Amino acid sequence: MNLIEVRQVCKTVYQGFQKKRVLNKIDFFVEKGEFVVLLGENGAGKTTLLNLILGILQPSEGEVKLMGLSPEESSARTSVGAVLQKTNVPPNLKVKELVQLVCSYYPNSQTVVDILKKVGLEDQSEAWASQLCGGETQRLFFALALVGNPELLILDEPTKHLDAKGDELFWQEIRRYREQGVTILMITHSQSDLKELSQLATRYVTLHKFNEALTEGQLTESESIKSQEDILVKCKNQEKPQKEIVIHPQNVVFIFLQQIWVEIIQLLRTPLFLLGIILFACCITVIPFQGEVAKQALLSFSVLILLTISIERLGKRVSVERAEGWLKLLRVTPLPPIVYIAAKLVTTLLISAITITLIMILGVWRLKIDTDIEQVLLIFFSLVLGVIPFAVFGLALSYLTQPKSYDSIAGLSIPLGLASCGALPLTHPHFLEDVVAFSPFYHYRELTLWAAGLSYDQHLSLHLLWLLWAGGVFGFMAVWAYKRDSVIQ
Numbered sequence: 245m246n247l248i249e250v251r252q253v254c255k256t257v258y259q260g261f262q263k264k265r266v267l268n269k270i271d272f273f274v275e276k277g278e279f280v281v282l283l284g285e286n287g288a289g290k291t292t293l294l295n296l297i298l299g300i301l302q303p304s305e306g307e308v309k310l311m312g313l314s315p316e317e318s319s320a321r322t323s324v325g326a327v328l329q330k331t332n333v334p335p336n337l338k339v340k341e342l343v344q345l346v347c348s349y350y351p352n353s354q355t356v357v358d359i360l361k362k363v364g365l366e367d368q369s370e371a372w373a374s375q376l377c378g379g380e381t382q383r384l385f386f387a388l389a390l391v392g393n394p395e396l397l398i399l400d401e402p403t404k405h406l407d408a409k410g411d412e413l414f415w416q417e418i419r420r421y422r423e424q425g426v427t428i429l430m431i432t433h434s435q436s437d438l439k440e441l442s443q444l445a446t447r448y449v450t451l452h453k454f455n456e457a458l459t460e461g462q463l464t465e466s467e468s469i470k471s472q473e474d475i476l477v478k479c480k481n482q483e484k485p486q487k488e489i490v491i492h493p494q495n496v497v498f499i500f501l502q503q504i505w506v507e508i509i510q511l512l513r514t515p516l517f518l519l520g521i522i523l524f525a526c527c528i529t530v531i532p533f534q535g536e537v538a539k540q541a542l543l544s545f546s547v548l549i550l551l552t553i554s555i556e557r558l559g560k561r562v563s564v565e566r567a568e569g570w571l572k573l574l575r576v577t578p579l580p581p582i583v584y585i586a587a588k589l590v591t592t593l594l595i596s597a598i599t600i601t602l603i604m605i606l607g608v609w610r611l612k613i614d615t616d617i618e619q620v621l622l623i624f625f626s627l628v629l630g631v632i633p634f635a636v637f638g639l640a641l642s643y644l645t646q647p648k649s650y651d652s653i654a655g656l657s658i659p660l661g662l663a664s665c666g667a668l669p670l671t672h673p674h675f676l677e678d679v680v681a682f683s684p685f686y687h688y689r690e691l692t693l694w695a696a697g698l699s700y701d702q703h704l705s706l707h708l709l710w711l712l713w714a715g716g717v718f719g720f721m722a723v724w725a726y727k728r729d730s731v732i733q
Contacts, residue, residue, distance in 0.1 A: 246309070247396050247427050248274035248297055253306030255292055265454050266292050270306070272449070272463060276395075279428045279444050284451035289462075290431050291329060293451065294400055297429075298326055298576050299727075311396065316727055318580045322351055322494060325389035326398040326576040332569035333373040333384065336513040337506065340369040343387060348502035349577045350392030351494050363387040364413050379407030386414060388573070397421065398576075399430040403437055415440050496583060503579075503587035511591065517557070521595065524549055525602045529610045536698070538611035543692050546603055546627050550596050551661060554635035556654045558592045559642035567647040581726045585639055585719075592635045596628050619697060626695035630688045633715035634661075637684075640718050643725030661685040684714040 250272040256263050266289040274280050284290050295301040296308050299315030313320035333342055340356050347353040360366045363383040368376065376384060382405045389397060403411055422428065422444055432438065450464045511518065531541045565571045574584065604620055607613060638654070645653050661683075680686050687707040693700035694707075 245276045246273045247276055247311055248272070248429065249307075249309035250293070250297065251307045251309075253296060253303045253308060255289070255296065255301065256304045257292075267296075267303075268454050268462060270462060274396075274427060274429055276427055277425050278446050279422060279441075280430070280447045280449055281438075281441055281445045282429065282431045282449050282451060285453060286433075288451045288453045290451050291400055294326075294328070294398055294429075294431065298324075298328075298398060300572070300575055318578045319494070321576065321578040322392065323395040324398065324576075324578075325392060325394035325396070326400075327385050327389045327402040328400050328572065328576060329404075330569055331385065331573040333381070333573070334510060334565070334570050335372070335374040336510040337373050338369070339365060339371050339373050339376070339384065341506065341509070342373045342384070343391060345502055345506050346388050346577055347391045348499050349494070349579045352393045353391050354393060359387050359391050362390060362413070362417055364409055377407075378405045379410045382406050383410045383413070385573075386410075386417075388577075390417065392578075395426060397426060397428045397430075399428065401431055401433065403432070403434055411436075419444065494578060494580070496580065499579065500583050500587060503583055504590055507587050507591040508594070511595070521549075521553065521599055522602065524552075525599050526606065528603050528607050531611060534612050538607070539613050539615070539696055540698060542603065542607040542611065542613065543623070543627075543696055543698075546600055547689065547692060548658070549599060549603070550627060550631045551634055551658050553596055553599065554592055554631050555638035555641070555657055555661075556651075558588060558635055559638035559650055559654050562588065562639060562642040563645075563647040563650040566642070581723050585636075585722055585726065588639060589632065589635050593628060593632070596631060597624075600624055600627050619695070622695045623692065626691050630691050630711060633684055633711050633718055634688070636715055636718040636722055640721040640725055643722065684711060687711050687714075 250270055253267060253270045253272075254265065255267040256265050258264070270293065272293070282290050282293070292301065296303055297310055297315060299308075299310065299317075299320070302316075308315055310320045311323060315321075337345070339360070343356045343359060347356060347359075356369070357366065360369055363386055365380065365383055365387065368380060373381075373384060382402070386402060389399070389402075403414060406414060418428070418440075430441075432441070448466050452462050452464070454462060528542065528545055531538065531545065562571075601624070604624060608615065608620070637657075641654065641657070642650055687710040690700045690703070690707045691711070694704055
């Protein structure tokens with residue numbers, strides 16, 4: 245039974261404006277119980293092959309199966325643990341918090357205490373994950389690969405940067421998992437690793453560069469079964485009826501709650517961000533209007549700050565996660581994309597709700613706005629719920645653009661939104677006035693005018709349906725872009 249199936253896979257990447265073929269017609273299979281070592285020169289495409297197997301990359305041609313499923317499905321990784329290169333941990337989480345979060349993604353996870361003991365980090369449970377030394381960080385990555393009691397381990401140079409203690413603990417765990425029959429696929433360049441692997445590996449596979457491939461193809465193989473006893477064991481295992489791969493169901497609600505909790509504590513540990521939001525909200529007190537004009541000004545100010553939070557700030561946080569490698573680490577776990585996106589949205593709505601509450605209190609008190617509690621609640625919910633499509637848009641935009649350019653693009657989207665919502669008068673050319681009616685920003689503005697009891701165009705149902713439609717389209721874009729993130733690839 246194959247846990248990994250790669251059939252006739254090709255992969256072409258872009259270097260500047262030129263295409264480069266990295267993998268060509270690759271056939272690669274890993275059976276249950278094997279320990280396969282993947283060798284090859286730097287640049288041969290070993291990491292690319294692992295990224296294809298884990299669903300981080302999509303093949304240009306061919307088909308990949310992981311645990312019998314498409315590797316893009318989060319359920320395919322519920323029994324898979326992986327250590328990859330160029331990943332990172334978030335800056336505002338402690339070691340035990342990070343391990344606990346990743347444990348929640350797996351239906352059959354180990355306890356935080358047990359997993360930290362296995363990698364020798366039990367004394368660092370209260371330390372900030374981002375402040376561990378290089379060897380300890382690599383041990384933490386290995387711990388995250390083990391949390392789900394994996395049936396398959398995929399390891400890309402896992403001993404790189406390990407200290408002496410970490411190296412000893414690593415091989416101790418690998419031997420233990422090998423005895424349990426766990427399937428392992430490992431890349432290494434280390435001679436000391438190869439010495440250890442001589443007693444563990446069942447097969448060595450060498451991946452050659454595309455332009456240096458042999459007549460038999462890019463992959464060449466050699467078995468490494470050292471004794472007649474090993475051969476007999478292998479034959480007996482082949483005679484046994486193969487069990488089907490079991491995919492354990494995930495507790496999506498539990499994952500969602502854990503993800504929200506982590507998002508909240510990370511926000512609370514960035515006080516400058518929260519302070520900036522509060523100070524910005526307090527600017528409502530300097531608006532030189534009162535009465536109905538003040539109500540209009542309060543709405544415009546609220547819309548501006550909510551668009552800033554949902555598009556500029558939310559997208560910026562995601563861009564940082566992409567650039568620093570945290571999102572790549574999440575992608576090799578069974579975290580469902582929709583849960584990740586939903587947790588980001590709920591956190592943004594929570595910040596928006598707190599901000600609008602502060603603005604409403606200060607606005608009603610300072611600007612002497614004549615209103616009742618029912619209308620205040622109506623304005624509150626229309627502002628907060630109406631901003632959801634734009635928060636989803638911010639997420640989609642953050643995945644579709646390069647992190648370095650996100651600030652500039654997001655900064656332009658807000659004034660363009662204000663112009664397209666009709667808040668700025670557009671008289672020349674006249675067709676722009678008709679174009680405004682197709683802007684989600686326009687429908688958001690009309691919804692808030694209705695909630696405030698101000699003059700609007702009397703098409704409330706249309707505005708609600710348009711915002712729902714926009715949220716659905718942006719949501720589809722966000723999930724699609726999350727799965728095909730070019731930065732983490």
